[in-house]
Amino acid sequence: MILEKVKEILVEELDVEEESITLDSKIKEDLGADSLDLFELISRIEDELDVTIDEDDYGKLITVGNLVDYLTEKNK
């Protein structure tokens, strides 16, 4: 459920093919997000999944898998 939502947002924000997104995809290097894109992503995820992503945790969110795990943990 979270993975689908994250994929949907990534596809829209970064103009990438859904098939190209795996849990191992690096958001910056593989999916081509720059720092502005990352911010758009985070604020959309916060709004749409009703979570707050702590500033200190930004550095941990390298891959799509990291992001999904993080959100799953938050949603518990």
Place this chain on the structure above:
Amino acid sequence: MIYTEICKLLNIKYPIFQGGMAQISDAKLAAAVSEAGGLGVIASGNSPPALVKSEIHKIRELTDKPFGVNVMLLSPHVEEVSQLLVEEKVPVIITGAGNPGKYMRIWKEAGIKVVPVVPSVAFAKHFEKLGADAIICEGTEAGGHVGEITTMCITPQVVDAVKIPVVAAGGIGDGRGIAAAFCLGAKGVQVGTRFILAKECRVHQNYKDKVIKANDTATVVTGRKTGHPVRVLKNRLANQFRELEKNNASVEEMEELGRGKLYQAAVLGDVVYGSVMSGQIAGLLSKEQSCKEIIVEMFEEAEKIMKNLAGGNNE
């Protein structure tokens, strides 16, 4: 008199910030702006904390009016400088070139007003949530580090997205620019390039002359590939950058070429091979004035325009 929420928030007479320009905005320039009723801003740039501290002490000797310190978040000294500003309890912190989120709490706890410069709506909303007191939205017309969106487009979008007051920056050089910013919903303006020409500005005379001579097409953005693009006046250094870009040079090569070049231009006066950062509005600017003359002239002009906008014949 144009009195806005920004004046009230920061206890200043005119809602104008002098842009924090690395190697250029020192205590003397900032003090002159603050004395004239605006918000003078010391640029900490890449400076080590000891230097920033001495500039803060200097401005406190020169004026008892509020002032700001610009924190450049890419600086290698950003941690120590952030801490120093808390110890010094500076009235206002402006941040640029990155995300100040991790410092926001300690600054707010120290009672400092924090005003981040943002390049997009998402950043503006985020910093509002973290407790920013106001937002500076800076269009790509500005000099130095720039984003992609123009002041005309980003200002109303940020104004609609946040409840805190918005200061417009990028491309503002006279009273018409101020009036336009207010039309877009801004409650204040930040002006950099025009203050390069201030009499109190210590930048090398060659730099000032280059800004005065500039026309509308005189600037160019270099280094987009590095992720930190910079707007400068065209010269041989800018050509070298463009050459590197054409040849698909590495980010490291480009950063190497840029190293120390702002100092070379601003302090040593080499405007041929140094980095002459400037906004697009340089083409409009033609005279050196004191900070007071600049501010008073800009606001008198803006006021006149805004009266006429309000239906004319109000004088």
